[in-house]
Amino acid sequence: MIDTQTCLSRHLHPSIDISKWQRTVDLMSQLFDSACGTIVQFRQQEFNAVVASLNEGNFLQRDSSWPWEMKSFCRTIIETGEGLYVRDAPNEDKWKDADPVKDGPVRSYLGMPITWPDGTLFGTICVIDTKSSDYQSNQIELLEQFRDMIDADLRMMFAYEEIKTLALTDEMTGVSNRRGLKVLGAQRIKDAKRFGLSIGIAYLDIDNLKALNDEHGHQAGDVCISTLAQAMKNCCRENDIIARLGGDEFVVMLLTDTHDHLQVLCQRLENEFNRLCSESDILSDSGISYGYCCRHGNHPISLDTLIEEADRSMYKHKKAKKPEQYDTEAQ
Ligand SMILES: Nc1nc2c(ncn2[C@@H]2O[C@H](COP(=O)(O)OP(=O)(O)OP(=O)(O)O)[C@@H](O)[C@H]2O)c(=O)[nH]1
Incomplete structure (x- = not known):
């Protein structure tokens, strides 16, 4: 607007x-x-x-x-x-x-x-x-x-x-889409350099969304995706960029001065998502996996590389939660 x-x-x-x-x-x-x-x-x-x-x-x-x-x-x-x-x-x-x-x-x-x-x-x-x-x-x-x-x-x-x-916006959740993240993110990378701050990316992925879709229908899956977007809106600051990359994958991009801040934020996001889900019978078993990375603005790095790194970190978290499934898939 x-x-x-x-x-x-x-x-x-x-x-x-x-x-x-x-x-x-x-x-x-x-x-x-x-x-x-x-x-x-x-x-x-x-x-x-x-x-x-x-x-x-x-x-x-x-x-x-x-x-x-x-x-x-x-x-x-x-x-x-x-x-x-x-x-x-x-x-x-x-x-x-x-x-x-x-x-x-x-x-x-x-x-x-x-x-x-x-x-x-x-x-x-x-x-x-x-x-x-x-x-x-x-x-x-x-x-x-x-x-x-x-x-x-x-x-x-x-x-x-x-x-x-x-x-630039994801229609279902109202947060940025991948294009929006690229447009807004480019400015944040410049800001990080100018203000001597770090760029942080938190990567979030819903666990077992396919099973939720299969059991309760696609609409329940949509509600779960929107609930994660809501949890992110509740926890993030106005200047943070919240984006849905597609499917059940989201990122938050923010400027920060400490790496620890990202762990605290991700934990807060998970707690808020769990809190919102606990209010719904269908979503009560839902959960998320997350990962993050952080780079000082003075180190030239592309947004894509940061996202890939945060994705890998998320993947480790997911794998640790259900090693059987991921080890089988890797074979
Ligand atoms: N309801 C709904 N489902 C979606 C949407 N976009 C993607 N999906 C489904 O979400 C699922 C995501 O797949 P994955 O992330 O690979 O699998 P998952 O079941 O969440 O399992 P893990 O991520 O390994 O925990 C797929 O089954 C997609 O079809 C959407 O907009 N709405």
């Missing part, structure tokens, strides 16, 4: 062509013969100009901000959710004492609300001038067209994030 509180002028979104927004506001100032065309985001009690027209004489710059508390035209649009046209602000009782008029150059304002696809307000698109104005209805319609274009871009941004989430 998209964070609608992210400042778009400082954190450009890959789905948005900001040069198109810039061209739009430049055109606005030309077509309205105005001092300023701008697209403004409202977030965290603050207004921020995502783009501002580059014409000479524009008093507003990209990334300029002003607070909600200030009496501003954009604030009125956010409060009412409707467009606003003020032709001659110094001569209108309601506007003559507004800060941009009283202490600033603003004489005329035409603005419309821009809406996120979930219905909340993104901000405004506006034409601001240092002289009074008398725009015609087709000019107002033109601004509505520009507004619709920006609304459509925001819909695209939502869709992009939704598709990205779907591509």
